[in-house]
Amino acid sequence: MRIPRPLTVDTLIALAMTAAALRLGQVSVAQGWPELDASAYVLLALAHLPVALRRRSPLVVFAVVQVASVAYISLGYWPVASALGSMLVLYTVASVHPARIAVGCAAVMTAKWLYTGVISDNLSMGLIVTQALLYCSVLVWSGTLARRSHALGRQLRAEQAERARREVAAERGRIARELHDVVAHHMSVISVQAGLARFVLDSDAPTARDALTTIEDTSTEALEELRRMLKVLREHDLGGAESAAPMPTLARLDDLVQRVRAGGVPVELYIQGTARPLPPGVELCAYRVVQEALTNVLKHTRQAPAQVQLRYTQHKLIVSITNGGDGNIPAIAVSAGGHGLIGMRERAKLYGGTISVGPRAEGGFAVRLILPTSATARWRDERTR
Known part of the structure; x- marks a missing residue:
């Protein structure tokens, strides 16, 4: 109309x-x-x-x-x-x-x-005075209320526009961190394997072939994850006609660890407690934190062994990533100025968790992530802080 x-x-x-x-x-x-x-x-x-x-x-x-x-x-x-x-x-x-x-x-x-x-x-002059004061007062009061209402409406629209702008900026930041996590990890593995293949190409053909196979698998998985993210971004425009594939979960940590091992880093994965399905956001947060930590190991302290430990408790998931490394070069600290550390902390905060990152007294570094596994646990943690 x-x-x-x-x-x-x-x-x-x-x-x-x-x-x-x-x-x-x-x-x-x-x-x-x-x-x-x-x-x-x-x-x-x-x-x-x-x-x-x-x-x-x-x-x-x-x-x-x-x-x-x-x-x-x-x-x-x-x-x-x-x-x-x-x-x-x-x-x-x-x-x-x-x-x-x-x-x-x-x-x-x-x-x-x-x-x-x-x-x-x-x-009557008395009637005239009464009518003049009454009508003029009511008209000025009504007009003033309308002016304030219009001003309040403009302010609310401006605040809504600013809130929308902040939400768009936050979403762009989240997407940038997702892209960083996906690309940085896979490209690190590809870079290491490409160097290995070039080094042993003439002297050790089987090792070179294995390295090229790892490059192929890693690049394929990177493309799949990027394609999955693009589906998520397009889902609204498609009106829900095309559903996005699920994001990585903790069930894929074995594949992640295998890739890092193929890059030359001895990594062990330990699981304590009874593994169980967790909310998708919690699993994605834990997966990305492990991925970011191992990517930094791969980049900076490839010769040192690393351990990934998942501990399931009744209301929490505790993730620990440790690396022997060199006491003077904690791997996470090297990338603290980029998206890695910021992304890990923001992910943990988003799901009501806590994260600590820093060097260990005996050398190397440690990342410890604690995530509530339910809304009740998250509410309890927030009250006790």
């Missing part, structure tokens, strides 16, 4: 008010006032037709309407017929201008009403 433009609406209002004023003027004789002539009809029209422009120039329209109304009253005609336009324009002034301007216009209109009582013998 097409919404009429404000100027169209105001024009119709102005015409309706003019017609009503002319109709009132025709019954002025019955009210004991002089019959209208051509001058009176023109002045009534001037007191109401400018209302069509009240949103564009409210103060100018207010002045024109008041002058026409005063001229009409000065000729001794029934003042009620000229009052409609003045009241609507006063409300408009109060709805768009500060209170001091609205009060000033109300004072002008009150003075006009008092002038009516002074020059007329048919009206």
Whole structure:
């Protein structure tokens, strides 16, 4: 449905008010006032037709309407017929201008009403004063409320736009971290295996062949994960017609560890407690943290052994990644300025968990992630902090 433009609406209002004023003027004789002539009809029209422009120039329209109304009253005609336009324009002034301007216009209109009582013998001055103060106060108060409501609406829309902008920025950051986790890990494995294949290509063909196989498998998995992320990004545009494949879970940690081993890092995976399905977000968070930690091992301390330990408790999942390394080169610290450490901490915070990253006293580094495995556990942790 097409919404009429404000100027169209105001024009119709102005015409309706003019017609009503002319109709009132025709019954002025019955009210004991002089019959209208051509001058009176023109002045009534001037007191109401400018209302069509009240949103564009409210103060100018207010002045024109008041002058026409005063001229009409000065000729001794029934003042009620000229009052409609003045009241609507006063409300408009109060709805768009500060209170001091609205009060000033109300004072002008009150003075006009008092002038009516002074020059007329048919009206009670007490009634005139009461009506002037009552109507002007109500109109200014109503217009001020409308102005504040409009300002509040603009503020809310601005806040919603800012909130949407922050959400978009946060989502872009999340996507950037996902891409970092996917690409950094797989490209590290590919780089190591490519170097190994080139080094042993002439002297050890089986090892070179295994390295190339690992490169093929790793690149295929990287493409699958990137394709999966693109499906997630397009899912809204497709209207849900194409569902995205599930993101990596803890069940795929064996494959991750195998790839890192193929890169030359001795890695062992240990599981304590009874493994069980966890919420998808929790599993993805734990998987990405392990992936990021092992990627840094692969990049910086490939010669040192690493251990990955998952411990399932009743309400928590505890993930530990340790690396012997060189006490002077903790692997995670090397990449702390990039997306890796920031991404791990934000993931943990998102799911109500905690993470600690740093060097060990005996050398190397350690990453320890603790995630609640249920909403109840998360609520309990937040209350105890």
